[in-house]
Amino acid sequence: MKRNSPKDQITRKEAIKKMGKYAALTAVGTFIILNPKKAHASSPPDPGGNPFD
Amino acid sequence: MKADLSPKYVHKINESIVLWFEHSNRYVVTSKSTYPLIKLFLRVENQSNFIDSLSDSTQIEHKAAEDLYLEISNFLEDANTPLEKNHPYSPSIVIPECHTIRCYDFDGTTIKVNFQTDVIESLIHPQIEHHLTHLNSNFNIEFDIFKTGDTLQLFKNKKYLGSYSTESFHFLQGKFALELTNAIHNTQADKWIATFHASTVTNNSEAIMIVGDSGNGKSTLSALLMAHGFDVLTDDFSPLYKDMHIYRYPAAISIKKGAFHILEVYLKDFDLLKTHTNGPKKVNLKYLPPSSKFSTSKSNFPCSTIVSVKFDSTKPSELTEVSIQNILETLIPESWISPDDTHALQFLNWLENVKCYELCYRDNDFAISKFKSLFDI
Numbered sequence: 001m002k003r004n005s006p007k008d009q010i011t012r013k014e015a016i017k018k019m020g021k022y023a024a025l026t027a028v029g030t031f032i033i034l035n036p037k038k039a040h041a042s043s044p045p046d047p048g049g050n051p052f053d
Numbered sequence: 054m055k056a057d058l059s060p061k062y063v064h065k066i067n068e069s070i071v072l073w074f075e076h077s078n079r080y081v082v083t084s085k086s087t088y089p090l091i092k093l094f095l096r097v098e099n100q101s102n103f104i105d106s107l108s109d110s111t112q113i114e115h116k117a118a119e120d121l122y123l124e125i126s127n128f129l130e131d132a133n134t135p136l137e138k139n140h141p142y143s144p145s146i147v148i149p150e151c152h153t154i155r156c157y158d159f160d161g162t163t164i165k166v167n168f169q170t171d172v173i174e175s176l177i178h179p180q181i182e183h184h185l186t187h188l189n190s191n192f193n194i195e196f197d198i199f200k201t202g203d204t205l206q207l208f209k210n211k212k213y214l215g216s217y218s219t220e221s222f223h224f225l226q227g228k229f230a231l232e233l234t235n236a237i238h239n240t241q242a243d244k245w246i247a248t249f250h251a252s253t254v255t256n257n258s259e260a261i262m263i264v265g266d267s268g269n270g271k272s273t274l275s276a277l278l279m280a281h282g283f284d285v286l287t288d289d290f291s292p293l294y295k296d297m298h299i300y301r302y303p304a305a306i307s308i309k310k311g312a313f314h315i316l317e318v319y320l321k322d323f324d325l326l327k328t329h330t331n332g333p334k335k336v337n338l339k340y341l342p343p344s345s346k347f348s349t350s351k352s353n354f355p356c357s358t359i360v361s362v363k364f365d366s367t368k369p370s371e372l373t374e375v376s377i378q379n380i381l382e383t384l385i386p387e388s389w390i391s392p393d394d395t396h397a398l399q400f401l402n403w404l405e406n407v408k409c410y411e412l413c414y415r416d417n418d419f420a421i422s423k424f425k426s427l428f429d430i
Contacts, residue, residue, distance in 0.1 A: 050333070
């Protein structure tokens with residue numbers, strides 16, 4: 001680990017900014033995981049419901 | 054370095070950072086200010102290194118840094134976890150006799166479809182009925198669609214293509230749409246970057262993609278734009294090819310009853326279209342064929358504009374430029390995007406040059422004039 005390399009340092013200003021972001025982070029506000037569908041699909045089942053019911 | 058958890062691609066798109074994870078084919082959208090924390094997590098060897106590094110460079114408290122490490126760890130584990138696969142293939146399936154046989158013509162390509170029942174036919178036929186032709190034995194491709202128990206089966210040229218539970222019939226429709234697209238454009242399934250749950254309109258030079266949650270008026274707006282001289286390239290299913298063009302999918306636009314009165318004003322003979330009653334809820338729909346003739350229309354267009362639409366009668370009409378995150382939150386979960394790493398990279402590169410807008414409207418004329426102006430940009 002190169003924890004002290006200057007490149008790894010963040011400025012105080014950035015740190016304050018990140019502290020603000022962290023609050024949002026704990027609420028999973030700043031990471032959004034998006035899953036594409038595993039298969040091709042048309043619209044989700046239409047408002048008529050499942051025709052096989 | 055936690056290489057196993059690292060995203061394969063990291064793209065800066067305006068103010069957002071989009072990550073792609075190869076193991077799961079998942080996308081993550083985060084901000085420029087949060088991403089360094091993920092980078093730090095991936096770079097350090099363990100939690101204590103992470104905490105030390107953060108406390109050296111920020112005034113974050115030990116406990117908060119500890120929580121942050123765990124949170125990023127859980128998040129990255131999630132982002133890397135593949136979703137479950139679909140139905141396995143059972144080789145014992147025998148194609149039954151199908152009662153409804155149809156042939157469709159797409160500029161000389163004849164598609165024969167054998168539907169086992171009328172209900173199964175209702176999943177596919179109304180959208181492509183305007184391509185119906187006489188039954189003949191000189192077809193290019195044959196599909197069989199039938200049901201075994203609670204599972205829908207799709208075969209192409211008597212070979213298995215896929216199985217879908219009856220409640221997931223929209224996946225069968227999607228697979229059929231892709232196969233039909235392949236047939237009419239003479240290409241193969243592995244050449245597509247994505248099939249978006251979106252409609253696409255064109256001015257015969259470029260395309261604009263329309264996204265939005267179901268019920269937000271994508272199809273109605275497409276039909277309105279068609280009535281005002283635009284060409285509807287696709288409705289509901291927009292395939293993006295490896296040349297990064299959207300290709301024509303000439304299905305009819307499905308219009309729900311609530312929009313009938315709007316379109317009757319603009320489209321001659323709209324009221325003469327057959328009204329279909331769908332599903333146990335007996336919802337009325339009309340299928341509006343595209344105005345452009347498939348055989349003489351250009352088959353594909355570049356697309357560098359996406360508009361998220363929302364019909365809302367309670368708010369003033371407004372078109373605003375929005376972030377890629379705003380669009381991706383709607384687009385990705387509703388679309389298939391190729392898990393191939395080259396395709397994922399092409400998709401991300403394409404996104405970098407896409408302009409994103411949100412159109413909230415209650416006034417149809419406003420929406421149409423804004424689309425006209427977007428094509429002029």
